[in-house]
Amino acid sequence: MNAQSxxxxxxxxxxxxxxxxxxxRLLAGIGEGxxxxxxxxxxxxxRDTPYPYRFDSDFWYLTAFPxxxxxxxxxxxxxxxxxxxxxxxxxxxEGFRYGPEAARAVFGFDAAFPLSALEAQLPRLLADKPAxxxxxxxxxxxxxxxxxxxxxxxxxxxxxxxxxxxxxxLRQTLDAMRLIKDTTELALMQQAAxxxxxxxxxxxxxxxxxxxxxxxxxxxxxxxxxxxxAGHAYTPIVAGGGNACVLHYVENDKxxxxxxxxxxxxxxxxxxxxxxxxxxxxxxxxxxAAQKDCYEIVLAAQAAAVAAIRPGASxxxxxxxxxxxxxxxxxxxxxxxxxxxGLVESGAYRRFYMHRTGHWLGLDVHDVGNYRxxxxxxxxxxxMTLTVEPGLYIRPAPDVPKPLHDxxxxxxxxxxxxxxxxxVYTHAPRTVxxxxxxxxxxx
Ligand code: GLY
Ligand code: MN
Ligand code: MN
Numbered sequence: 001m002n003a004q005s006x007x008x009x010x011x012x013x014x015x016x017x018x019x020x021x022x023x024x025r026l027l028a029g030i031g032e033g034x035x036x037x038x039x040x041x042x043x044x045x046x047r048d049t050p051y052p053y054r055f056d057s058d059f060w061y062l063t064a065f066p067x068x069x070x071x072x073x074x075x076x077x078x079x080x081x082x083x084x085x086x087x088x089x090x091x092x093x094e095g096f097r098y099g100p101e102a103a104r105a106v107f108g109f110d111a112a113f114p115l116s117a118l119e120a121q122l123p124r125l126l127a128d129k130p131a132x133x134x135x136x137x138x139x140x141x142x143x144x145x146x147x148x149x150x151x152x153x154x155x156x157x158x159x160x161x162x163x164x165x166x167x168x169x170l171r172q173t174l175d176a177m178r179l180i181k182d183t184t185e186l187a188l189m190q191q192a193a194x195x196x197x198x199x200x201x202x203x204x205x206x207x208x209x210x211x212x213x214x215x216x217x218x219x220x221x222x223x224x225x226x227x228x229x230a231g232h233a234y235t236p237i238v239a240g241g242g243n244a245c246v247l248h249y250v251e252n253d254k255x256x257x258x259x260x261x262x263x264x265x266x267x268x269x270x271x272x273x274x275x276x277x278x279x280x281x282x283x284x285x286x287x288x289a290a291q292k293d294c295y296e297i298v299l300a301a302q303a304a305a306v307a308a309i310r311p312g313a314s315x316x317x318x319x320x321x322x323x324x325x326x327x328x329x330x331x332x333x334x335x336x337x338x339x340x341x342g343l344v345e346s347g348a349y350r351r352f353y354m355h356r357t358g359h360w361l362g363l364d365v366h367d368v369g370n371y372r373x374x375x376x377x378x379x380x381x382x383x384m385t386l387t388v389e390p391g392l393y394i395r396p397a398p399d400v401p402k403p404l405h406d407x408x409x410x411x412x413x414x415x416x417x418x419x420x421x422x423x424v425y426t427h428a429p430r431t432v433x434x435x436x437x438x439x440x441x442x443x
Pocket of ligand 2: 276359387389
């Protein structure tokens with residue numbers, strides 16, 4: 001059986017209705033204009049060995065077409081795909097390629113062509129169109145291709161043909177679409193969340209003094225892949241003891257300290273969608289009194305932040321709520337002295353909590369979408385997905401009580417804004433009691 005005859009049986013165009021619906025929405029938005037959306041190019045890791053391929057998120061959102069060397073063009077109410085041709089020889093080495101015909105049929109494009117035809121077709125597609133929609137600066141190869149096409153249209157000016165007079169930033173339109181997730185996206189994000197939570201549970205169960213951070217990373221990777229995720233949605237953080245106070249710690253190569261905490265920030269990727277979960281737990285399975293005090297403060301900050309999420313609330317509301325609880329906690333722990341209002345106002349709390357409480361989540365772990373309109377934070381709306389991730393990071397210092405040294409805690413969950421409020425959809429052990437119960441039950 002050859003690869004081509006297999007293609008239509010792998011998937012049916014019915015599965016790609018959401019992508020078609022998104023293309024139609026975008027087509028309606030661009031009117032008489034033309035949109036050009038390339039996927040990501042393959043990148044070499046070293047010499048002739050590529051990095052694992054990851055498609056461009058915008059292209060994926062509109063197509064679900066997984067191959068590199070592909071460009072989507074939306075024009076005249078139609079979706080055109082330009083992609084690699086079938087190539088029996090290359091397919092022996094690199095695997096199956098759809099080729100234009102199967103790609104059109106399976107993914108529901110109006111027409112599909114070899115990528116090699118794009119250079120010649122693009123000037124004709126742009127000619128006499130009022131506007132071009134393009135993410136300028138995202139992909140230099142595509143920028144150059146578009147510049148060549150515009151120049152080719154300009155060269156036809158004596159024949160009475162004009163290039164588009166307007167250039168729109170396609171990202172602004174697509175970012176706004178991607179900010180509100182549809183039901184297909186929410187289902188995939190929940191799958192990613194389930195798998196990520198299972199990975200965290202596995203890592204908790206595998207943790208004991210003497211093990212190395214990378215051993216827990218391996219448990220996460222194993223569980224993610226075993227359950228069919230593409231892998232990690234971002235480089236995982238497995239940070240024992242004071243390493244947790246380095247916010248982007250990714251070495252994951254130290255021994256886990258007995259009596260210390262370990263912070264894991266890891267999420268799986270499913271069909272392009274990210275989960276983003278952080279959990280912090282005691283390496284030996286039991287929180288010390290000081291660790292527990294700190295942990296309860298972060299947990300309370302998270303609960304306050306979640307309680308602030310509802311349609312119409314500002315994106316900043318969960319952060320404001322978390323900061324107040326954390327700052328009160330810093331006073332209670334004798335890390336800071338003063339009034340909560342004063343410490344929030346002066347920003348003194350930033351010494352121990354220096355990041356924001358969340359971000360949009362979706363195809364990108366730090367997903368697209370505006371956070372502010374001018375000075376005003378944008379209001380939350382149903383279908384938005386965001387993280388809630390308060391933390392406390394206490395580096396050793398003479399003015400810091402000794403039992404608090406090297407405590408770094410983040411508790412991060414993923415949340416959907418619903419019609420009436422919100423839903424936390426990541427379910428890994430979160431409370432002190434839940435974590436200690438899991439860790440006591442280790443083999
Ligand atoms: N894992 C990245 C973040 O929490 O923002
Ligand atoms: Mn996050
Ligand atoms: Mn995270």
